[in-house]
Amino acid sequence: MEQLEKINFHCKPTFREGGSRSPRENFVRHHWVHRRRQEGKCKQCGKGFQQKFSFHSKEIVAISCSWCKQAFHNKVTCFMLHHIEEPCSLGAHAAVIVPPTWIIKVKKPQNSLKTSTRRKKRTSFKRKASKRGNEENKGRPFVIKPISSPLMKPLLVFVNPKSGGNQGTKVLQMFMWYLNPRQVFDLSQEGPRDALELYRKVPNLRILACGGDGTVGWILSILDELQLNPQPPVAVLPLGTGNDLARTLSWGGGYTDEPVSKILCHVEDGTIVQLDRWNLQVERNPDLPQDELEDGARKLPLSVFNNYFSLGFDAHVTLEFHESREANPEKFNSRFRNKMFYAGAAFSDFLQRSSRDLSKHVKVVCDGTDLTPKIQELKFQCIVFLNIPRYCAGTMPWGNPSDHRDFEPQRHDDGYIEVIGFTMASLAALQVGGHGERLHQCREVTLLTYKSIPMQVDGEPCRLAPSLIRISLRNQANMVQKSKRRTSMPLLNDPHSIPDRLRIRVNRISLQDYEGLHYDKEKLREASIPLGIVVVRGDCDLETCRMYIDRLQEDLQSVTSTTQRVHYQDQESSFTRVISVQKLSPRWCFLDATSADRFYRIDRSQEHLHFVTEISQDEIFILDPELVVSQQVGTPPGMPDLVVEQASGISDRWNPAVRKRMLSDSGLGKISLHYEVPEKQKDASQTHMLQSPVSSEDQALLQAVIAGDLLKFIECCKKGANLLIQGPDHCSLLHHAAKTGNSEIVKYILEHGPSELLDMTDSETGETALHKAACQRHRAICQLLVDAGASLRKTDSKGKTPRDRAQQAGDPDLAAYLESRQNYQMVSHEDLETAV
Numbered sequence: 001m002e003q004l005e006k007i008n009f010h011c012k013p014t015f016r017e018g019g020s021r022s023p024r025e026n027f028v029r030h031h032w033v034h035r036r037r038q039e040g041k042c043k044q045c046g047k048g049f050q051q052k053f054s055f056h057s058k059e060i061v062a063i064s065c066s067w068c069k070q071a072f073h074n075k076v077t078c079f080m081l082h083h084i085e086e087p088c089s090l091g092a093h094a095a096v097i098v099p100p101t102w103i104i105k106v107k108k109p110q111n112s113l114k115t116s117t118r119r120k121k122r123t124s125f126k127r128k129a130s131k132r133g134n135e136e137n138k139g140r141p142f143v144i145k146p147i148s149s150p151l152m153k154p155l156l157v158f159v160n161p162k163s164g165g166n167q168g169t170k171v172l173q174m175f176m177w178y179l180n181p182r183q184v185f186d187l188s189q190e191g192p193r194d195a196l197e198l199y200r201k202v203p204n205l206r207i208l209a210c211g212g213d214g215t216v217g218w219i220l221s222i223l224d225e226l227q228l229n230p231q232p233p234v235a236v237l238p239l240g241t242g243n244d245l246a247r248t249l250s251w252g253g254g255y256t257d258e259p260v261s262k263i264l265c266h267v268e269d270g271t272i273v274q275l276d277r278w279n280l281q282v283e284r285n286p287d288l289p290q291d292e293l294e295d296g297a298r299k300l301p302l303s304v305f306n307n308y309f310s311l312g313f314d315a316h317v318t319l320e321f322h323e324s325r326e327a328n329p330e331k332f333n334s335r336f337r338n339k340m341f342y343a344g345a346a347f348s349d350f351l352q353r354s355s356r357d358l359s360k361h362v363k364v365v366c367d368g369t370d371l372t373p374k375i376q377e378l379k380f381q382c383i384v385f386l387n388i389p390r391y392c393a394g395t396m397p398w399g400n401p402s403d404h405r406d407f408e409p410q411r412h413d414d415g416y417i418e419v420i421g422f423t424m425a426s427l428a429a430l431q432v433g434g435h436g437e438r439l440h441q442c443r444e445v446t447l448l449t450y451k452s453i454p455m456q457v458d459g460e461p462c463r464l465a466p467s468l469i470r471i472s473l474r475n476q477a478n479m480v481q482k483s484k485r486r487t488s489m490p491l492l493n494d495p496h497s498i499p500d501r502l503r504i505r506v507n508r509i510s511l512q513d514y515e516g517l518h519y520d521k522e523k524l525r526e527a528s529i530p531l532g533i534v535v536v537r538g539d540c541d542l543e544t545c546r547m548y549i550d551r552l553q554e555d556l557q558s559v560t561s562t563t564q565r566v567h568y569q570d571q572e573s574s575f576t577r578v579i580s581v582q583k584l585s586p587r588w589c590f591l592d593a594t595s596a597d598r599f600y601r602i603d604r605s606q607e608h609l610h611f612v613t614e615i616s617q618d619e620i621f622i623l624d625p626e627l628v629v630s631q632q633v634g635t636p637p638g639m640p641d642l643v644v645e646q647a648s649g650i651s652d653r654w655n656p657a658v659r660k661r662m663l664s665d666s667g668l669g670k671i672s673l674h675y676e677v678p679e680k681q682k683d684a685s686q687t688h689m690l691q692s693p694v695s696s697e698d699q700a701l702l703q704a705v706i707a708g709d710l711l712k713f714i715e716c717c718k719k720g721a722n723l724l725i726q727g728p729d730h731c732s733l734l735h736h737a738a739k740t741g742n743s744e745i746v747k748y749i750l751e752h753g754p755s756e757l758l759d760m761t762d763s764e765t766g767e768t769a770l771h772k773a774a775c776q777r778h779r780a781i782c783q784l785l786v787d788a789g790a791s792l793r794k795t796d797s798k799g800k801t802p803r804d805r806a807q808q809a810g811d812p813d814l815a816a817y818l819e820s821r822q823n824y825q826m827v828s829h830e831d832l833e834t835a836v
Helices: 002-006 113-121 125-136 168-178 193-198 213-226 244-248 260-269 313-327 335-352 372-378 424-432 511-517 521-527 542-560 604-609 679-690 696-707 710-718 733-740 743-752 769-775 779-788 802-808 812-820 829-835
Strands: 032-035 062-065 071-073 103-105 142-144 155-159 184-186 206-211 234-238 271-284 308-312 362-366 382-386 417-422 437-442 444-449 453-457 460-464 467-481 501-510 529-537 565-569 574-578 589-592 619-624 640-645 657-666 669-676
Touching: 142 193, 155 168, 155 193, 155 260, 168 184, 168 206, 168 260, 193 213, 206 213, 206 260, 213 234, 213 244, 213 467, 234 244, 234 260, 308 313, 313 382, 313 424, 313 453, 313 460, 362 372, 362 437, 372 417, 372 437, 417 424, 501 511, 501 521, 511 521, 511 619, 529 542, 542 589, 542 604, 542 619, 696 710, 696 733, 710 743, 733 743, 733 769, 733 779, 743 779, 769 779, 769 802, 779 812, 802 812
Parallel strands: 155 184, 155 206, 206 234, 234 467, 501 619, 529 640
Antiparallel strands: 032 062, 062 071, 103 142, 271 467, 308 382, 308 453, 362 444, 382 417, 417 437, 444 467, 453 460, 501 529, 565 574, 589 619, 640 669, 657 669
C-alpha cells in the first residue's frame, strides 16, 4: 500500500460517502489504471498490445478501466484526455454489477450536546419513521439505495472456497475483478445472512451460489428465514463433488475453466424455474420403549432437503467419507481424489455387507400405502427419497418410465417425491445407465426405523437412532436454469443477423500445443492443424456439430486410406506433404476461441447448451489429447483440408486453393482435397508482385480505371497488363474501381483477376475494396463484391468493418445489408437438404 500511495494509485471506488450535501450522481466514472501487460486490442486503433514478459520491465503498455475493461495504448493518439472524465458504462456486464453509487457508507452519529438539544425540539411522524429505519440499519456500515430499472439484474455472489478441492479461492478473485467487490462474499468468513439482509430491498436481485449442493441449500434456508418477497432466484456454479442439483439445472457436473464473463452472461439470461423443497420432521420411535433405544443422533443434520434423503448403503459410505475428511482435510483437496475415496469406501462396505438387513428394520408408508412388504420381499439395502432427477454424481436412479403406465417422468417442480429401492446389483448398475426399483410417487411419507441406521440429507450424513420421520412438501424455491445463448458476438444480438447456414473450418490442436501455448492465442492458432470444412445450420449446437465433425473424419479416413501422399504443384513451387490420417480420439472436445485472453475447454456434457456461433466466428478449434504432430522437412506451413462442399453454383475462381483435386463423393456432399495458402505467405507474395516495376501498359491500365474507361481497360488487359499493380496511393485496381463506382470494370476484374485482389488491403489505411465502396455508398459495387466472397468481418487500421464504414457514410440501408450477409459463401437450402 505504501508503494501505491507513492504513485498516487487508488483502488476503484466501491461505495460513496454518506452525509454529503452534493446532489447524488447516478453515473460512475472510469477508473483508469496503468498496465504493464494487457490482453485484447486497443479500443481506439484496434491493434493488439505489445507483451512484455520480462519481470524487470516497467514500461506501461496500456491504460485500462477496471470497471468496463476498455483498454487503450499508452499513447496520446489512442488515449485522449477527454476519456478521463467520461462516465463509464460498466462494460458488458453492467446489468449485473451493483454500481458504487448504490452503496452508501453510513455516517457515524455525533454525540455532542448541541445536536442532542436540537433533536429534542424536532418531533414529528417523519422523525419517528426515520428512527425506525435507523434501527433496522443499526450496526451496519453500509446501506443500499438502488435505482429501479427493468434492465438491471443485480447479482450477489456467494463463494465457498472449500468446495470441490478448494477451487473457490480462484473463483472469488475473478468475480471481484469483474464485479463490484462489495457484491461478492466469502462464505468461509461469514454466512450469507448479513449480505441478504443488506440487499433485501434491491429489485430484480439474483444470487449465484459457487459451491456444492450443500452451499445452495444453506442459502435457500436463509432465504426462507428472511421471507424475502419476491424471493430472488438462485443460480449455481458447481464446485462440489457430486453437484447433482447443478446438473439438474444444466450448470454441469463441475467447474473447469469456463470464462467468468460467460458465466455472468448465463446467469443474466437464465430461465427462472421452481424447485420443490421438503420438510423432515424427526421424533422418537413411539413403538419402542425408552430403554431399547440405541445410541445415535437424535436429529438429522438438516431439517429440509432439496435433492434427496436416503438411508442404508449409500449413506454409510457418505458417513465414512465425511468422518475421514473431518479427521484429515488436507487429503481431500481435489474432486477426483474425493470420488476415488467414495469408490474405495463403497467396495469396503460391500465386502462387510453392513446394510444387508436394512429391509428388516424399516417401515415405509407413502400417501397411506404401506410399502414395507415389497421392501422386505426384494431385500433392499438402500432406500432413496428423490426430489431431482440426478443422484450420486449424475446418475439417473428413476430412469425413464415411459414404458411403465403406473409412473410419470420425474420433475423437480411437480410437488411429488419419488421413492426408489436399491439392491447392491442395481446400485452398481446405476453407473452404466441402470435404475432402481420404482416404488411410489407421493406427497407425504412416514418412515419408521427400529435400529440405528446411517442416513444422509443432501450429502450430509449421520447415524440416526430409531425414529419416526415424516416427509412433507415445504415450499418451492426460485432457481435459475442455464439456457442456450448466442450473444457471445455483438452481431448476434440482432436476431436478423443469425445466418441460415454456416460454413466453418475445423482445426485440431494437440494437448502438447494447448498446454504450451495457451497464453498466446495467435501462436496456438498457427499451431492448429486444419481438419476440414463443415456446413451446418445457423442455430446448430455443439452436440449436433460433433456429429458433423465425426462424419467429416470418417470421410477423411476413407479418402486417405488409398493414398497417403499427395503431390502439389503450381507455377512457382513444388512440394510434397504427408496427409495426417490419425483418427480423432473419442476424448476430443471443443475449444472456446471467442474469449480475449485464451482458449477454454468446453465440457462434453455442456455441448447441448452452446451454439456453434457462441464459440467461434469462422473457425472451430477442437482439442485432441491423443494427436501426434509430425511434419516433414521442407513442408510449407499449411495442410490439405478435407472440405464438405455443396453444389452451390459459386464460381471456383474465388476458392483460395492453389490446387484442387476431386477424390470422391459422399453422403454429406462433394469431398475435395486442396491446399490452403497461409495468410502470411499470401501477403508476402502479394507484396512481391505489387512492387515489381510498372510497365507502360500497366500505367495505361491504371489511368483507364481511374478515368472509368471500360474499353481502354479491356484493351490494356488483352495486351498483357498486370491486374495486380498498385497506384501511387498504394491502392489496387479493384480499390480504384470500387471507389469510382464503375460496376462494369469491377465485374471484369472479378471475372479475370486473381482471388488475392478481393480482400487485399492498401498499405495506408488497411481498407479493402469493399471498405472503399461502402464509404462511397456504392450499393451495386458492394453487392458484387459480397457475392464474389469478399470478407465482411475484415477491419481496417482503425478497427472498422465495411458495415461500420457504411454507417459512418450515412447509408443505414447499406449498413443493414452488409450486416445481414456473412463472410462465407452461402449455399442454397435445396443443396443442403440434398447433402444431408
